[in-house]
Amino acid sequence: MAAPVKSPVDGAVPAVQKLTIGKALNMGLRAAMEADDKVLILGEDVGKLGGVFRITDGLQKDFGEQRVLDTPLAESGIIGTAVGLAVRGFRPVCEIQFEGFIFPGFDQISSQLAKLHYRTQGRVKVPVVVRVPYGGGIGAVEHHSESPESLFAHIAGLKVVSCSNPTDAYWMIQQAVASDDPVLFFEPKRLYHNGQLKSEVDTTTPPGPLFASRVVREGTDCTLVAYGPSVKVCIDAAAAAAEEGRSLEVIDLRTLSPLDLAPVFESVRRTGRLVAVSEAPSESSITSEIAARVQQECFYSLEAPVLRATGFDTPYPPSKLEEHYLPDLDRVLHTVDRAMGW
């Protein structure tokens, strides 16, 4: 059983604050470190610089260099030593600078992090969190905009989640740290400092469990399912569709492994239509899995096949072209039109 999440010390922070996702993650990490002195942060530039996105800003100053480690430049080293530290009783939180740089650590993630509990017949717990800023839309060069989350969901033994708003960011990171399983925590980097998403975060009560999807907008004509950066796109698309008299339901998956599809099944049984949205290439992905399972569970309720609006099956293009690559509001609505016109 996962350790309960302790709330921050009474009076330390106001109960309700207006935060961006980036700031919420920073505060969530701080709360996790205060709650348990076995929590460590490891990564490149996470100390004095506060990470290249400033998510760990100020933590090394307050918790010291043995709890916030600027590591040598080696992802296999970051993950591999985190596994060892976890075996020793620590709860390491690794930061991978950009998702495109996780692959030198992929071997440690898939061979050790994911399998140690299984291999030791449950004797060893590896409560490691790997934080991965991911996704596009930031106008960056190669390797800075990808969405590799499906690769990790495919690996048994890992849990994979992604947040899409400040409240979830604040709570999910603490819940991930408290989880006794390895959690790959995918953070929508383009939303980190997005002022539009700034919202009030209740820092006293978690809004729900970590491994559960949630309906974030109700609707009756068609269901949109998304996670991470695409959730905002879907909410905006639903608002635009509403102006034209069409009612779209939006579900934020939040957890990609285990995939919590019960709310999606329930929704599809009402709306009869599903569009799955993700920035990742579509082949062998989270959205493929959704399509397969919804087809299986909701066959008689479906009015149209499950459709997808995703990145293409190409490498992430030079970013001058990313507006084409990323499923935007227009492409989501176009796909909804197709589902409705079936």
Add this chain to the structure above:
Amino acid sequence: MPSPEQWTHPEPGEGPAAQAAQPSREQVIAGLRNTDAGGAEVTQLLTPEGERIASPQFDRYISDIDPDALRGLYRDMVLVRRADREANAMQRQGQLGIWVPLLGQEAAQVGSGRALRPQDMAFPSYREHGVAYTRGVDFKELLGIFRCTDHGGWDFQAHGFHPYTIVIGNQVLNAAGYAMGQKFEGKVGDDDGEATIVYFGDGATSQGDVHEGFVWAAVYDAPLVFFCQNNQWAISEPTERQSRLPLYQRARGYGFPGIRVDGNDVLACLAVTRWALEECRHGNGPVLIEAFTYRMDAHTTTDDPTRYRLSEELEVWKHKDPIERVRVHLARNGYADQAWFDQIQAEADAFATDLREFCFNMPEPPPERVFANVYAESSPVLDSQRDEFLSYLAGFVEAGER
């Protein structure tokens, strides 16, 4: 598309750490220790004061560098620096998505790059604009990467200059494989032999790929020069975060020679790299060169070095400027007069203007570029994905919306 401001960092002074970022005394000392010219081990042929130091071991590798050739190296460095500054400015003006400055590393790059012969191959990381220039890659050809219109499209075989590599350390193994190929094809063994050089930073030396590259090159006797530009920082992390040992000394553990050269001394970089390449050509490779230098600007235009770096350190390194020492040497010995320096500066300005004009007029790539060259052979699935997307886009044109 969101503007770059949406993902760049909070301004310095905003975060809570900003007020507390004063470095400790130990950190100050560690930082300044690094600015000590690299210790007694460093090979130097031209001092920061512009004085030529004789070297029994290396002089013969630059016996052809007469005043004319030295003026050529000076010109190279001035042009490269000017173009680098122009690109940095263009990023600030929103014309480039990002820029990776090379300021301060001109001698390491021009010196080592000019040591290469046409038959050689260079594997860069992402900061080697000066090496690119010496390989005849037009500075303009680099801009697409930073304007984010392409991933680097130069003809790498024609130039002997591999595409840039962003993932830290990856290229070191690729270079080892390439050099093994040169060896397997019998292109090693005499003065006309082939060799490969691979560039990486001090931070990269921690990556498994780099260590594996050392092992591979060593056990296959690959003609590979490992050229590590130790510019003291890997973004915010000092070299002490990567190694206990001076980096060049690591080579010994893998069974090949390592040498530290003053990376701000273009003559020393040229001589030492020529020596190392010659070793490789004759089948005595690999060799590790640690060019001891300093990153005078931010890591990239998205970085904020004031959070981790000391201004004192920067000041110390200003006195070791790679271009200034050549200028002093040329002037003091009467090899160049003010008119000549002015002429080079004018040439550099024209070079930069040309670059700027090119950048402003760069065409946007068409949408079908997203799908081009994913595979060498055709992929029916991808072809239909492309066709479907293009007809979707055409719908907007018909509706007059895009």
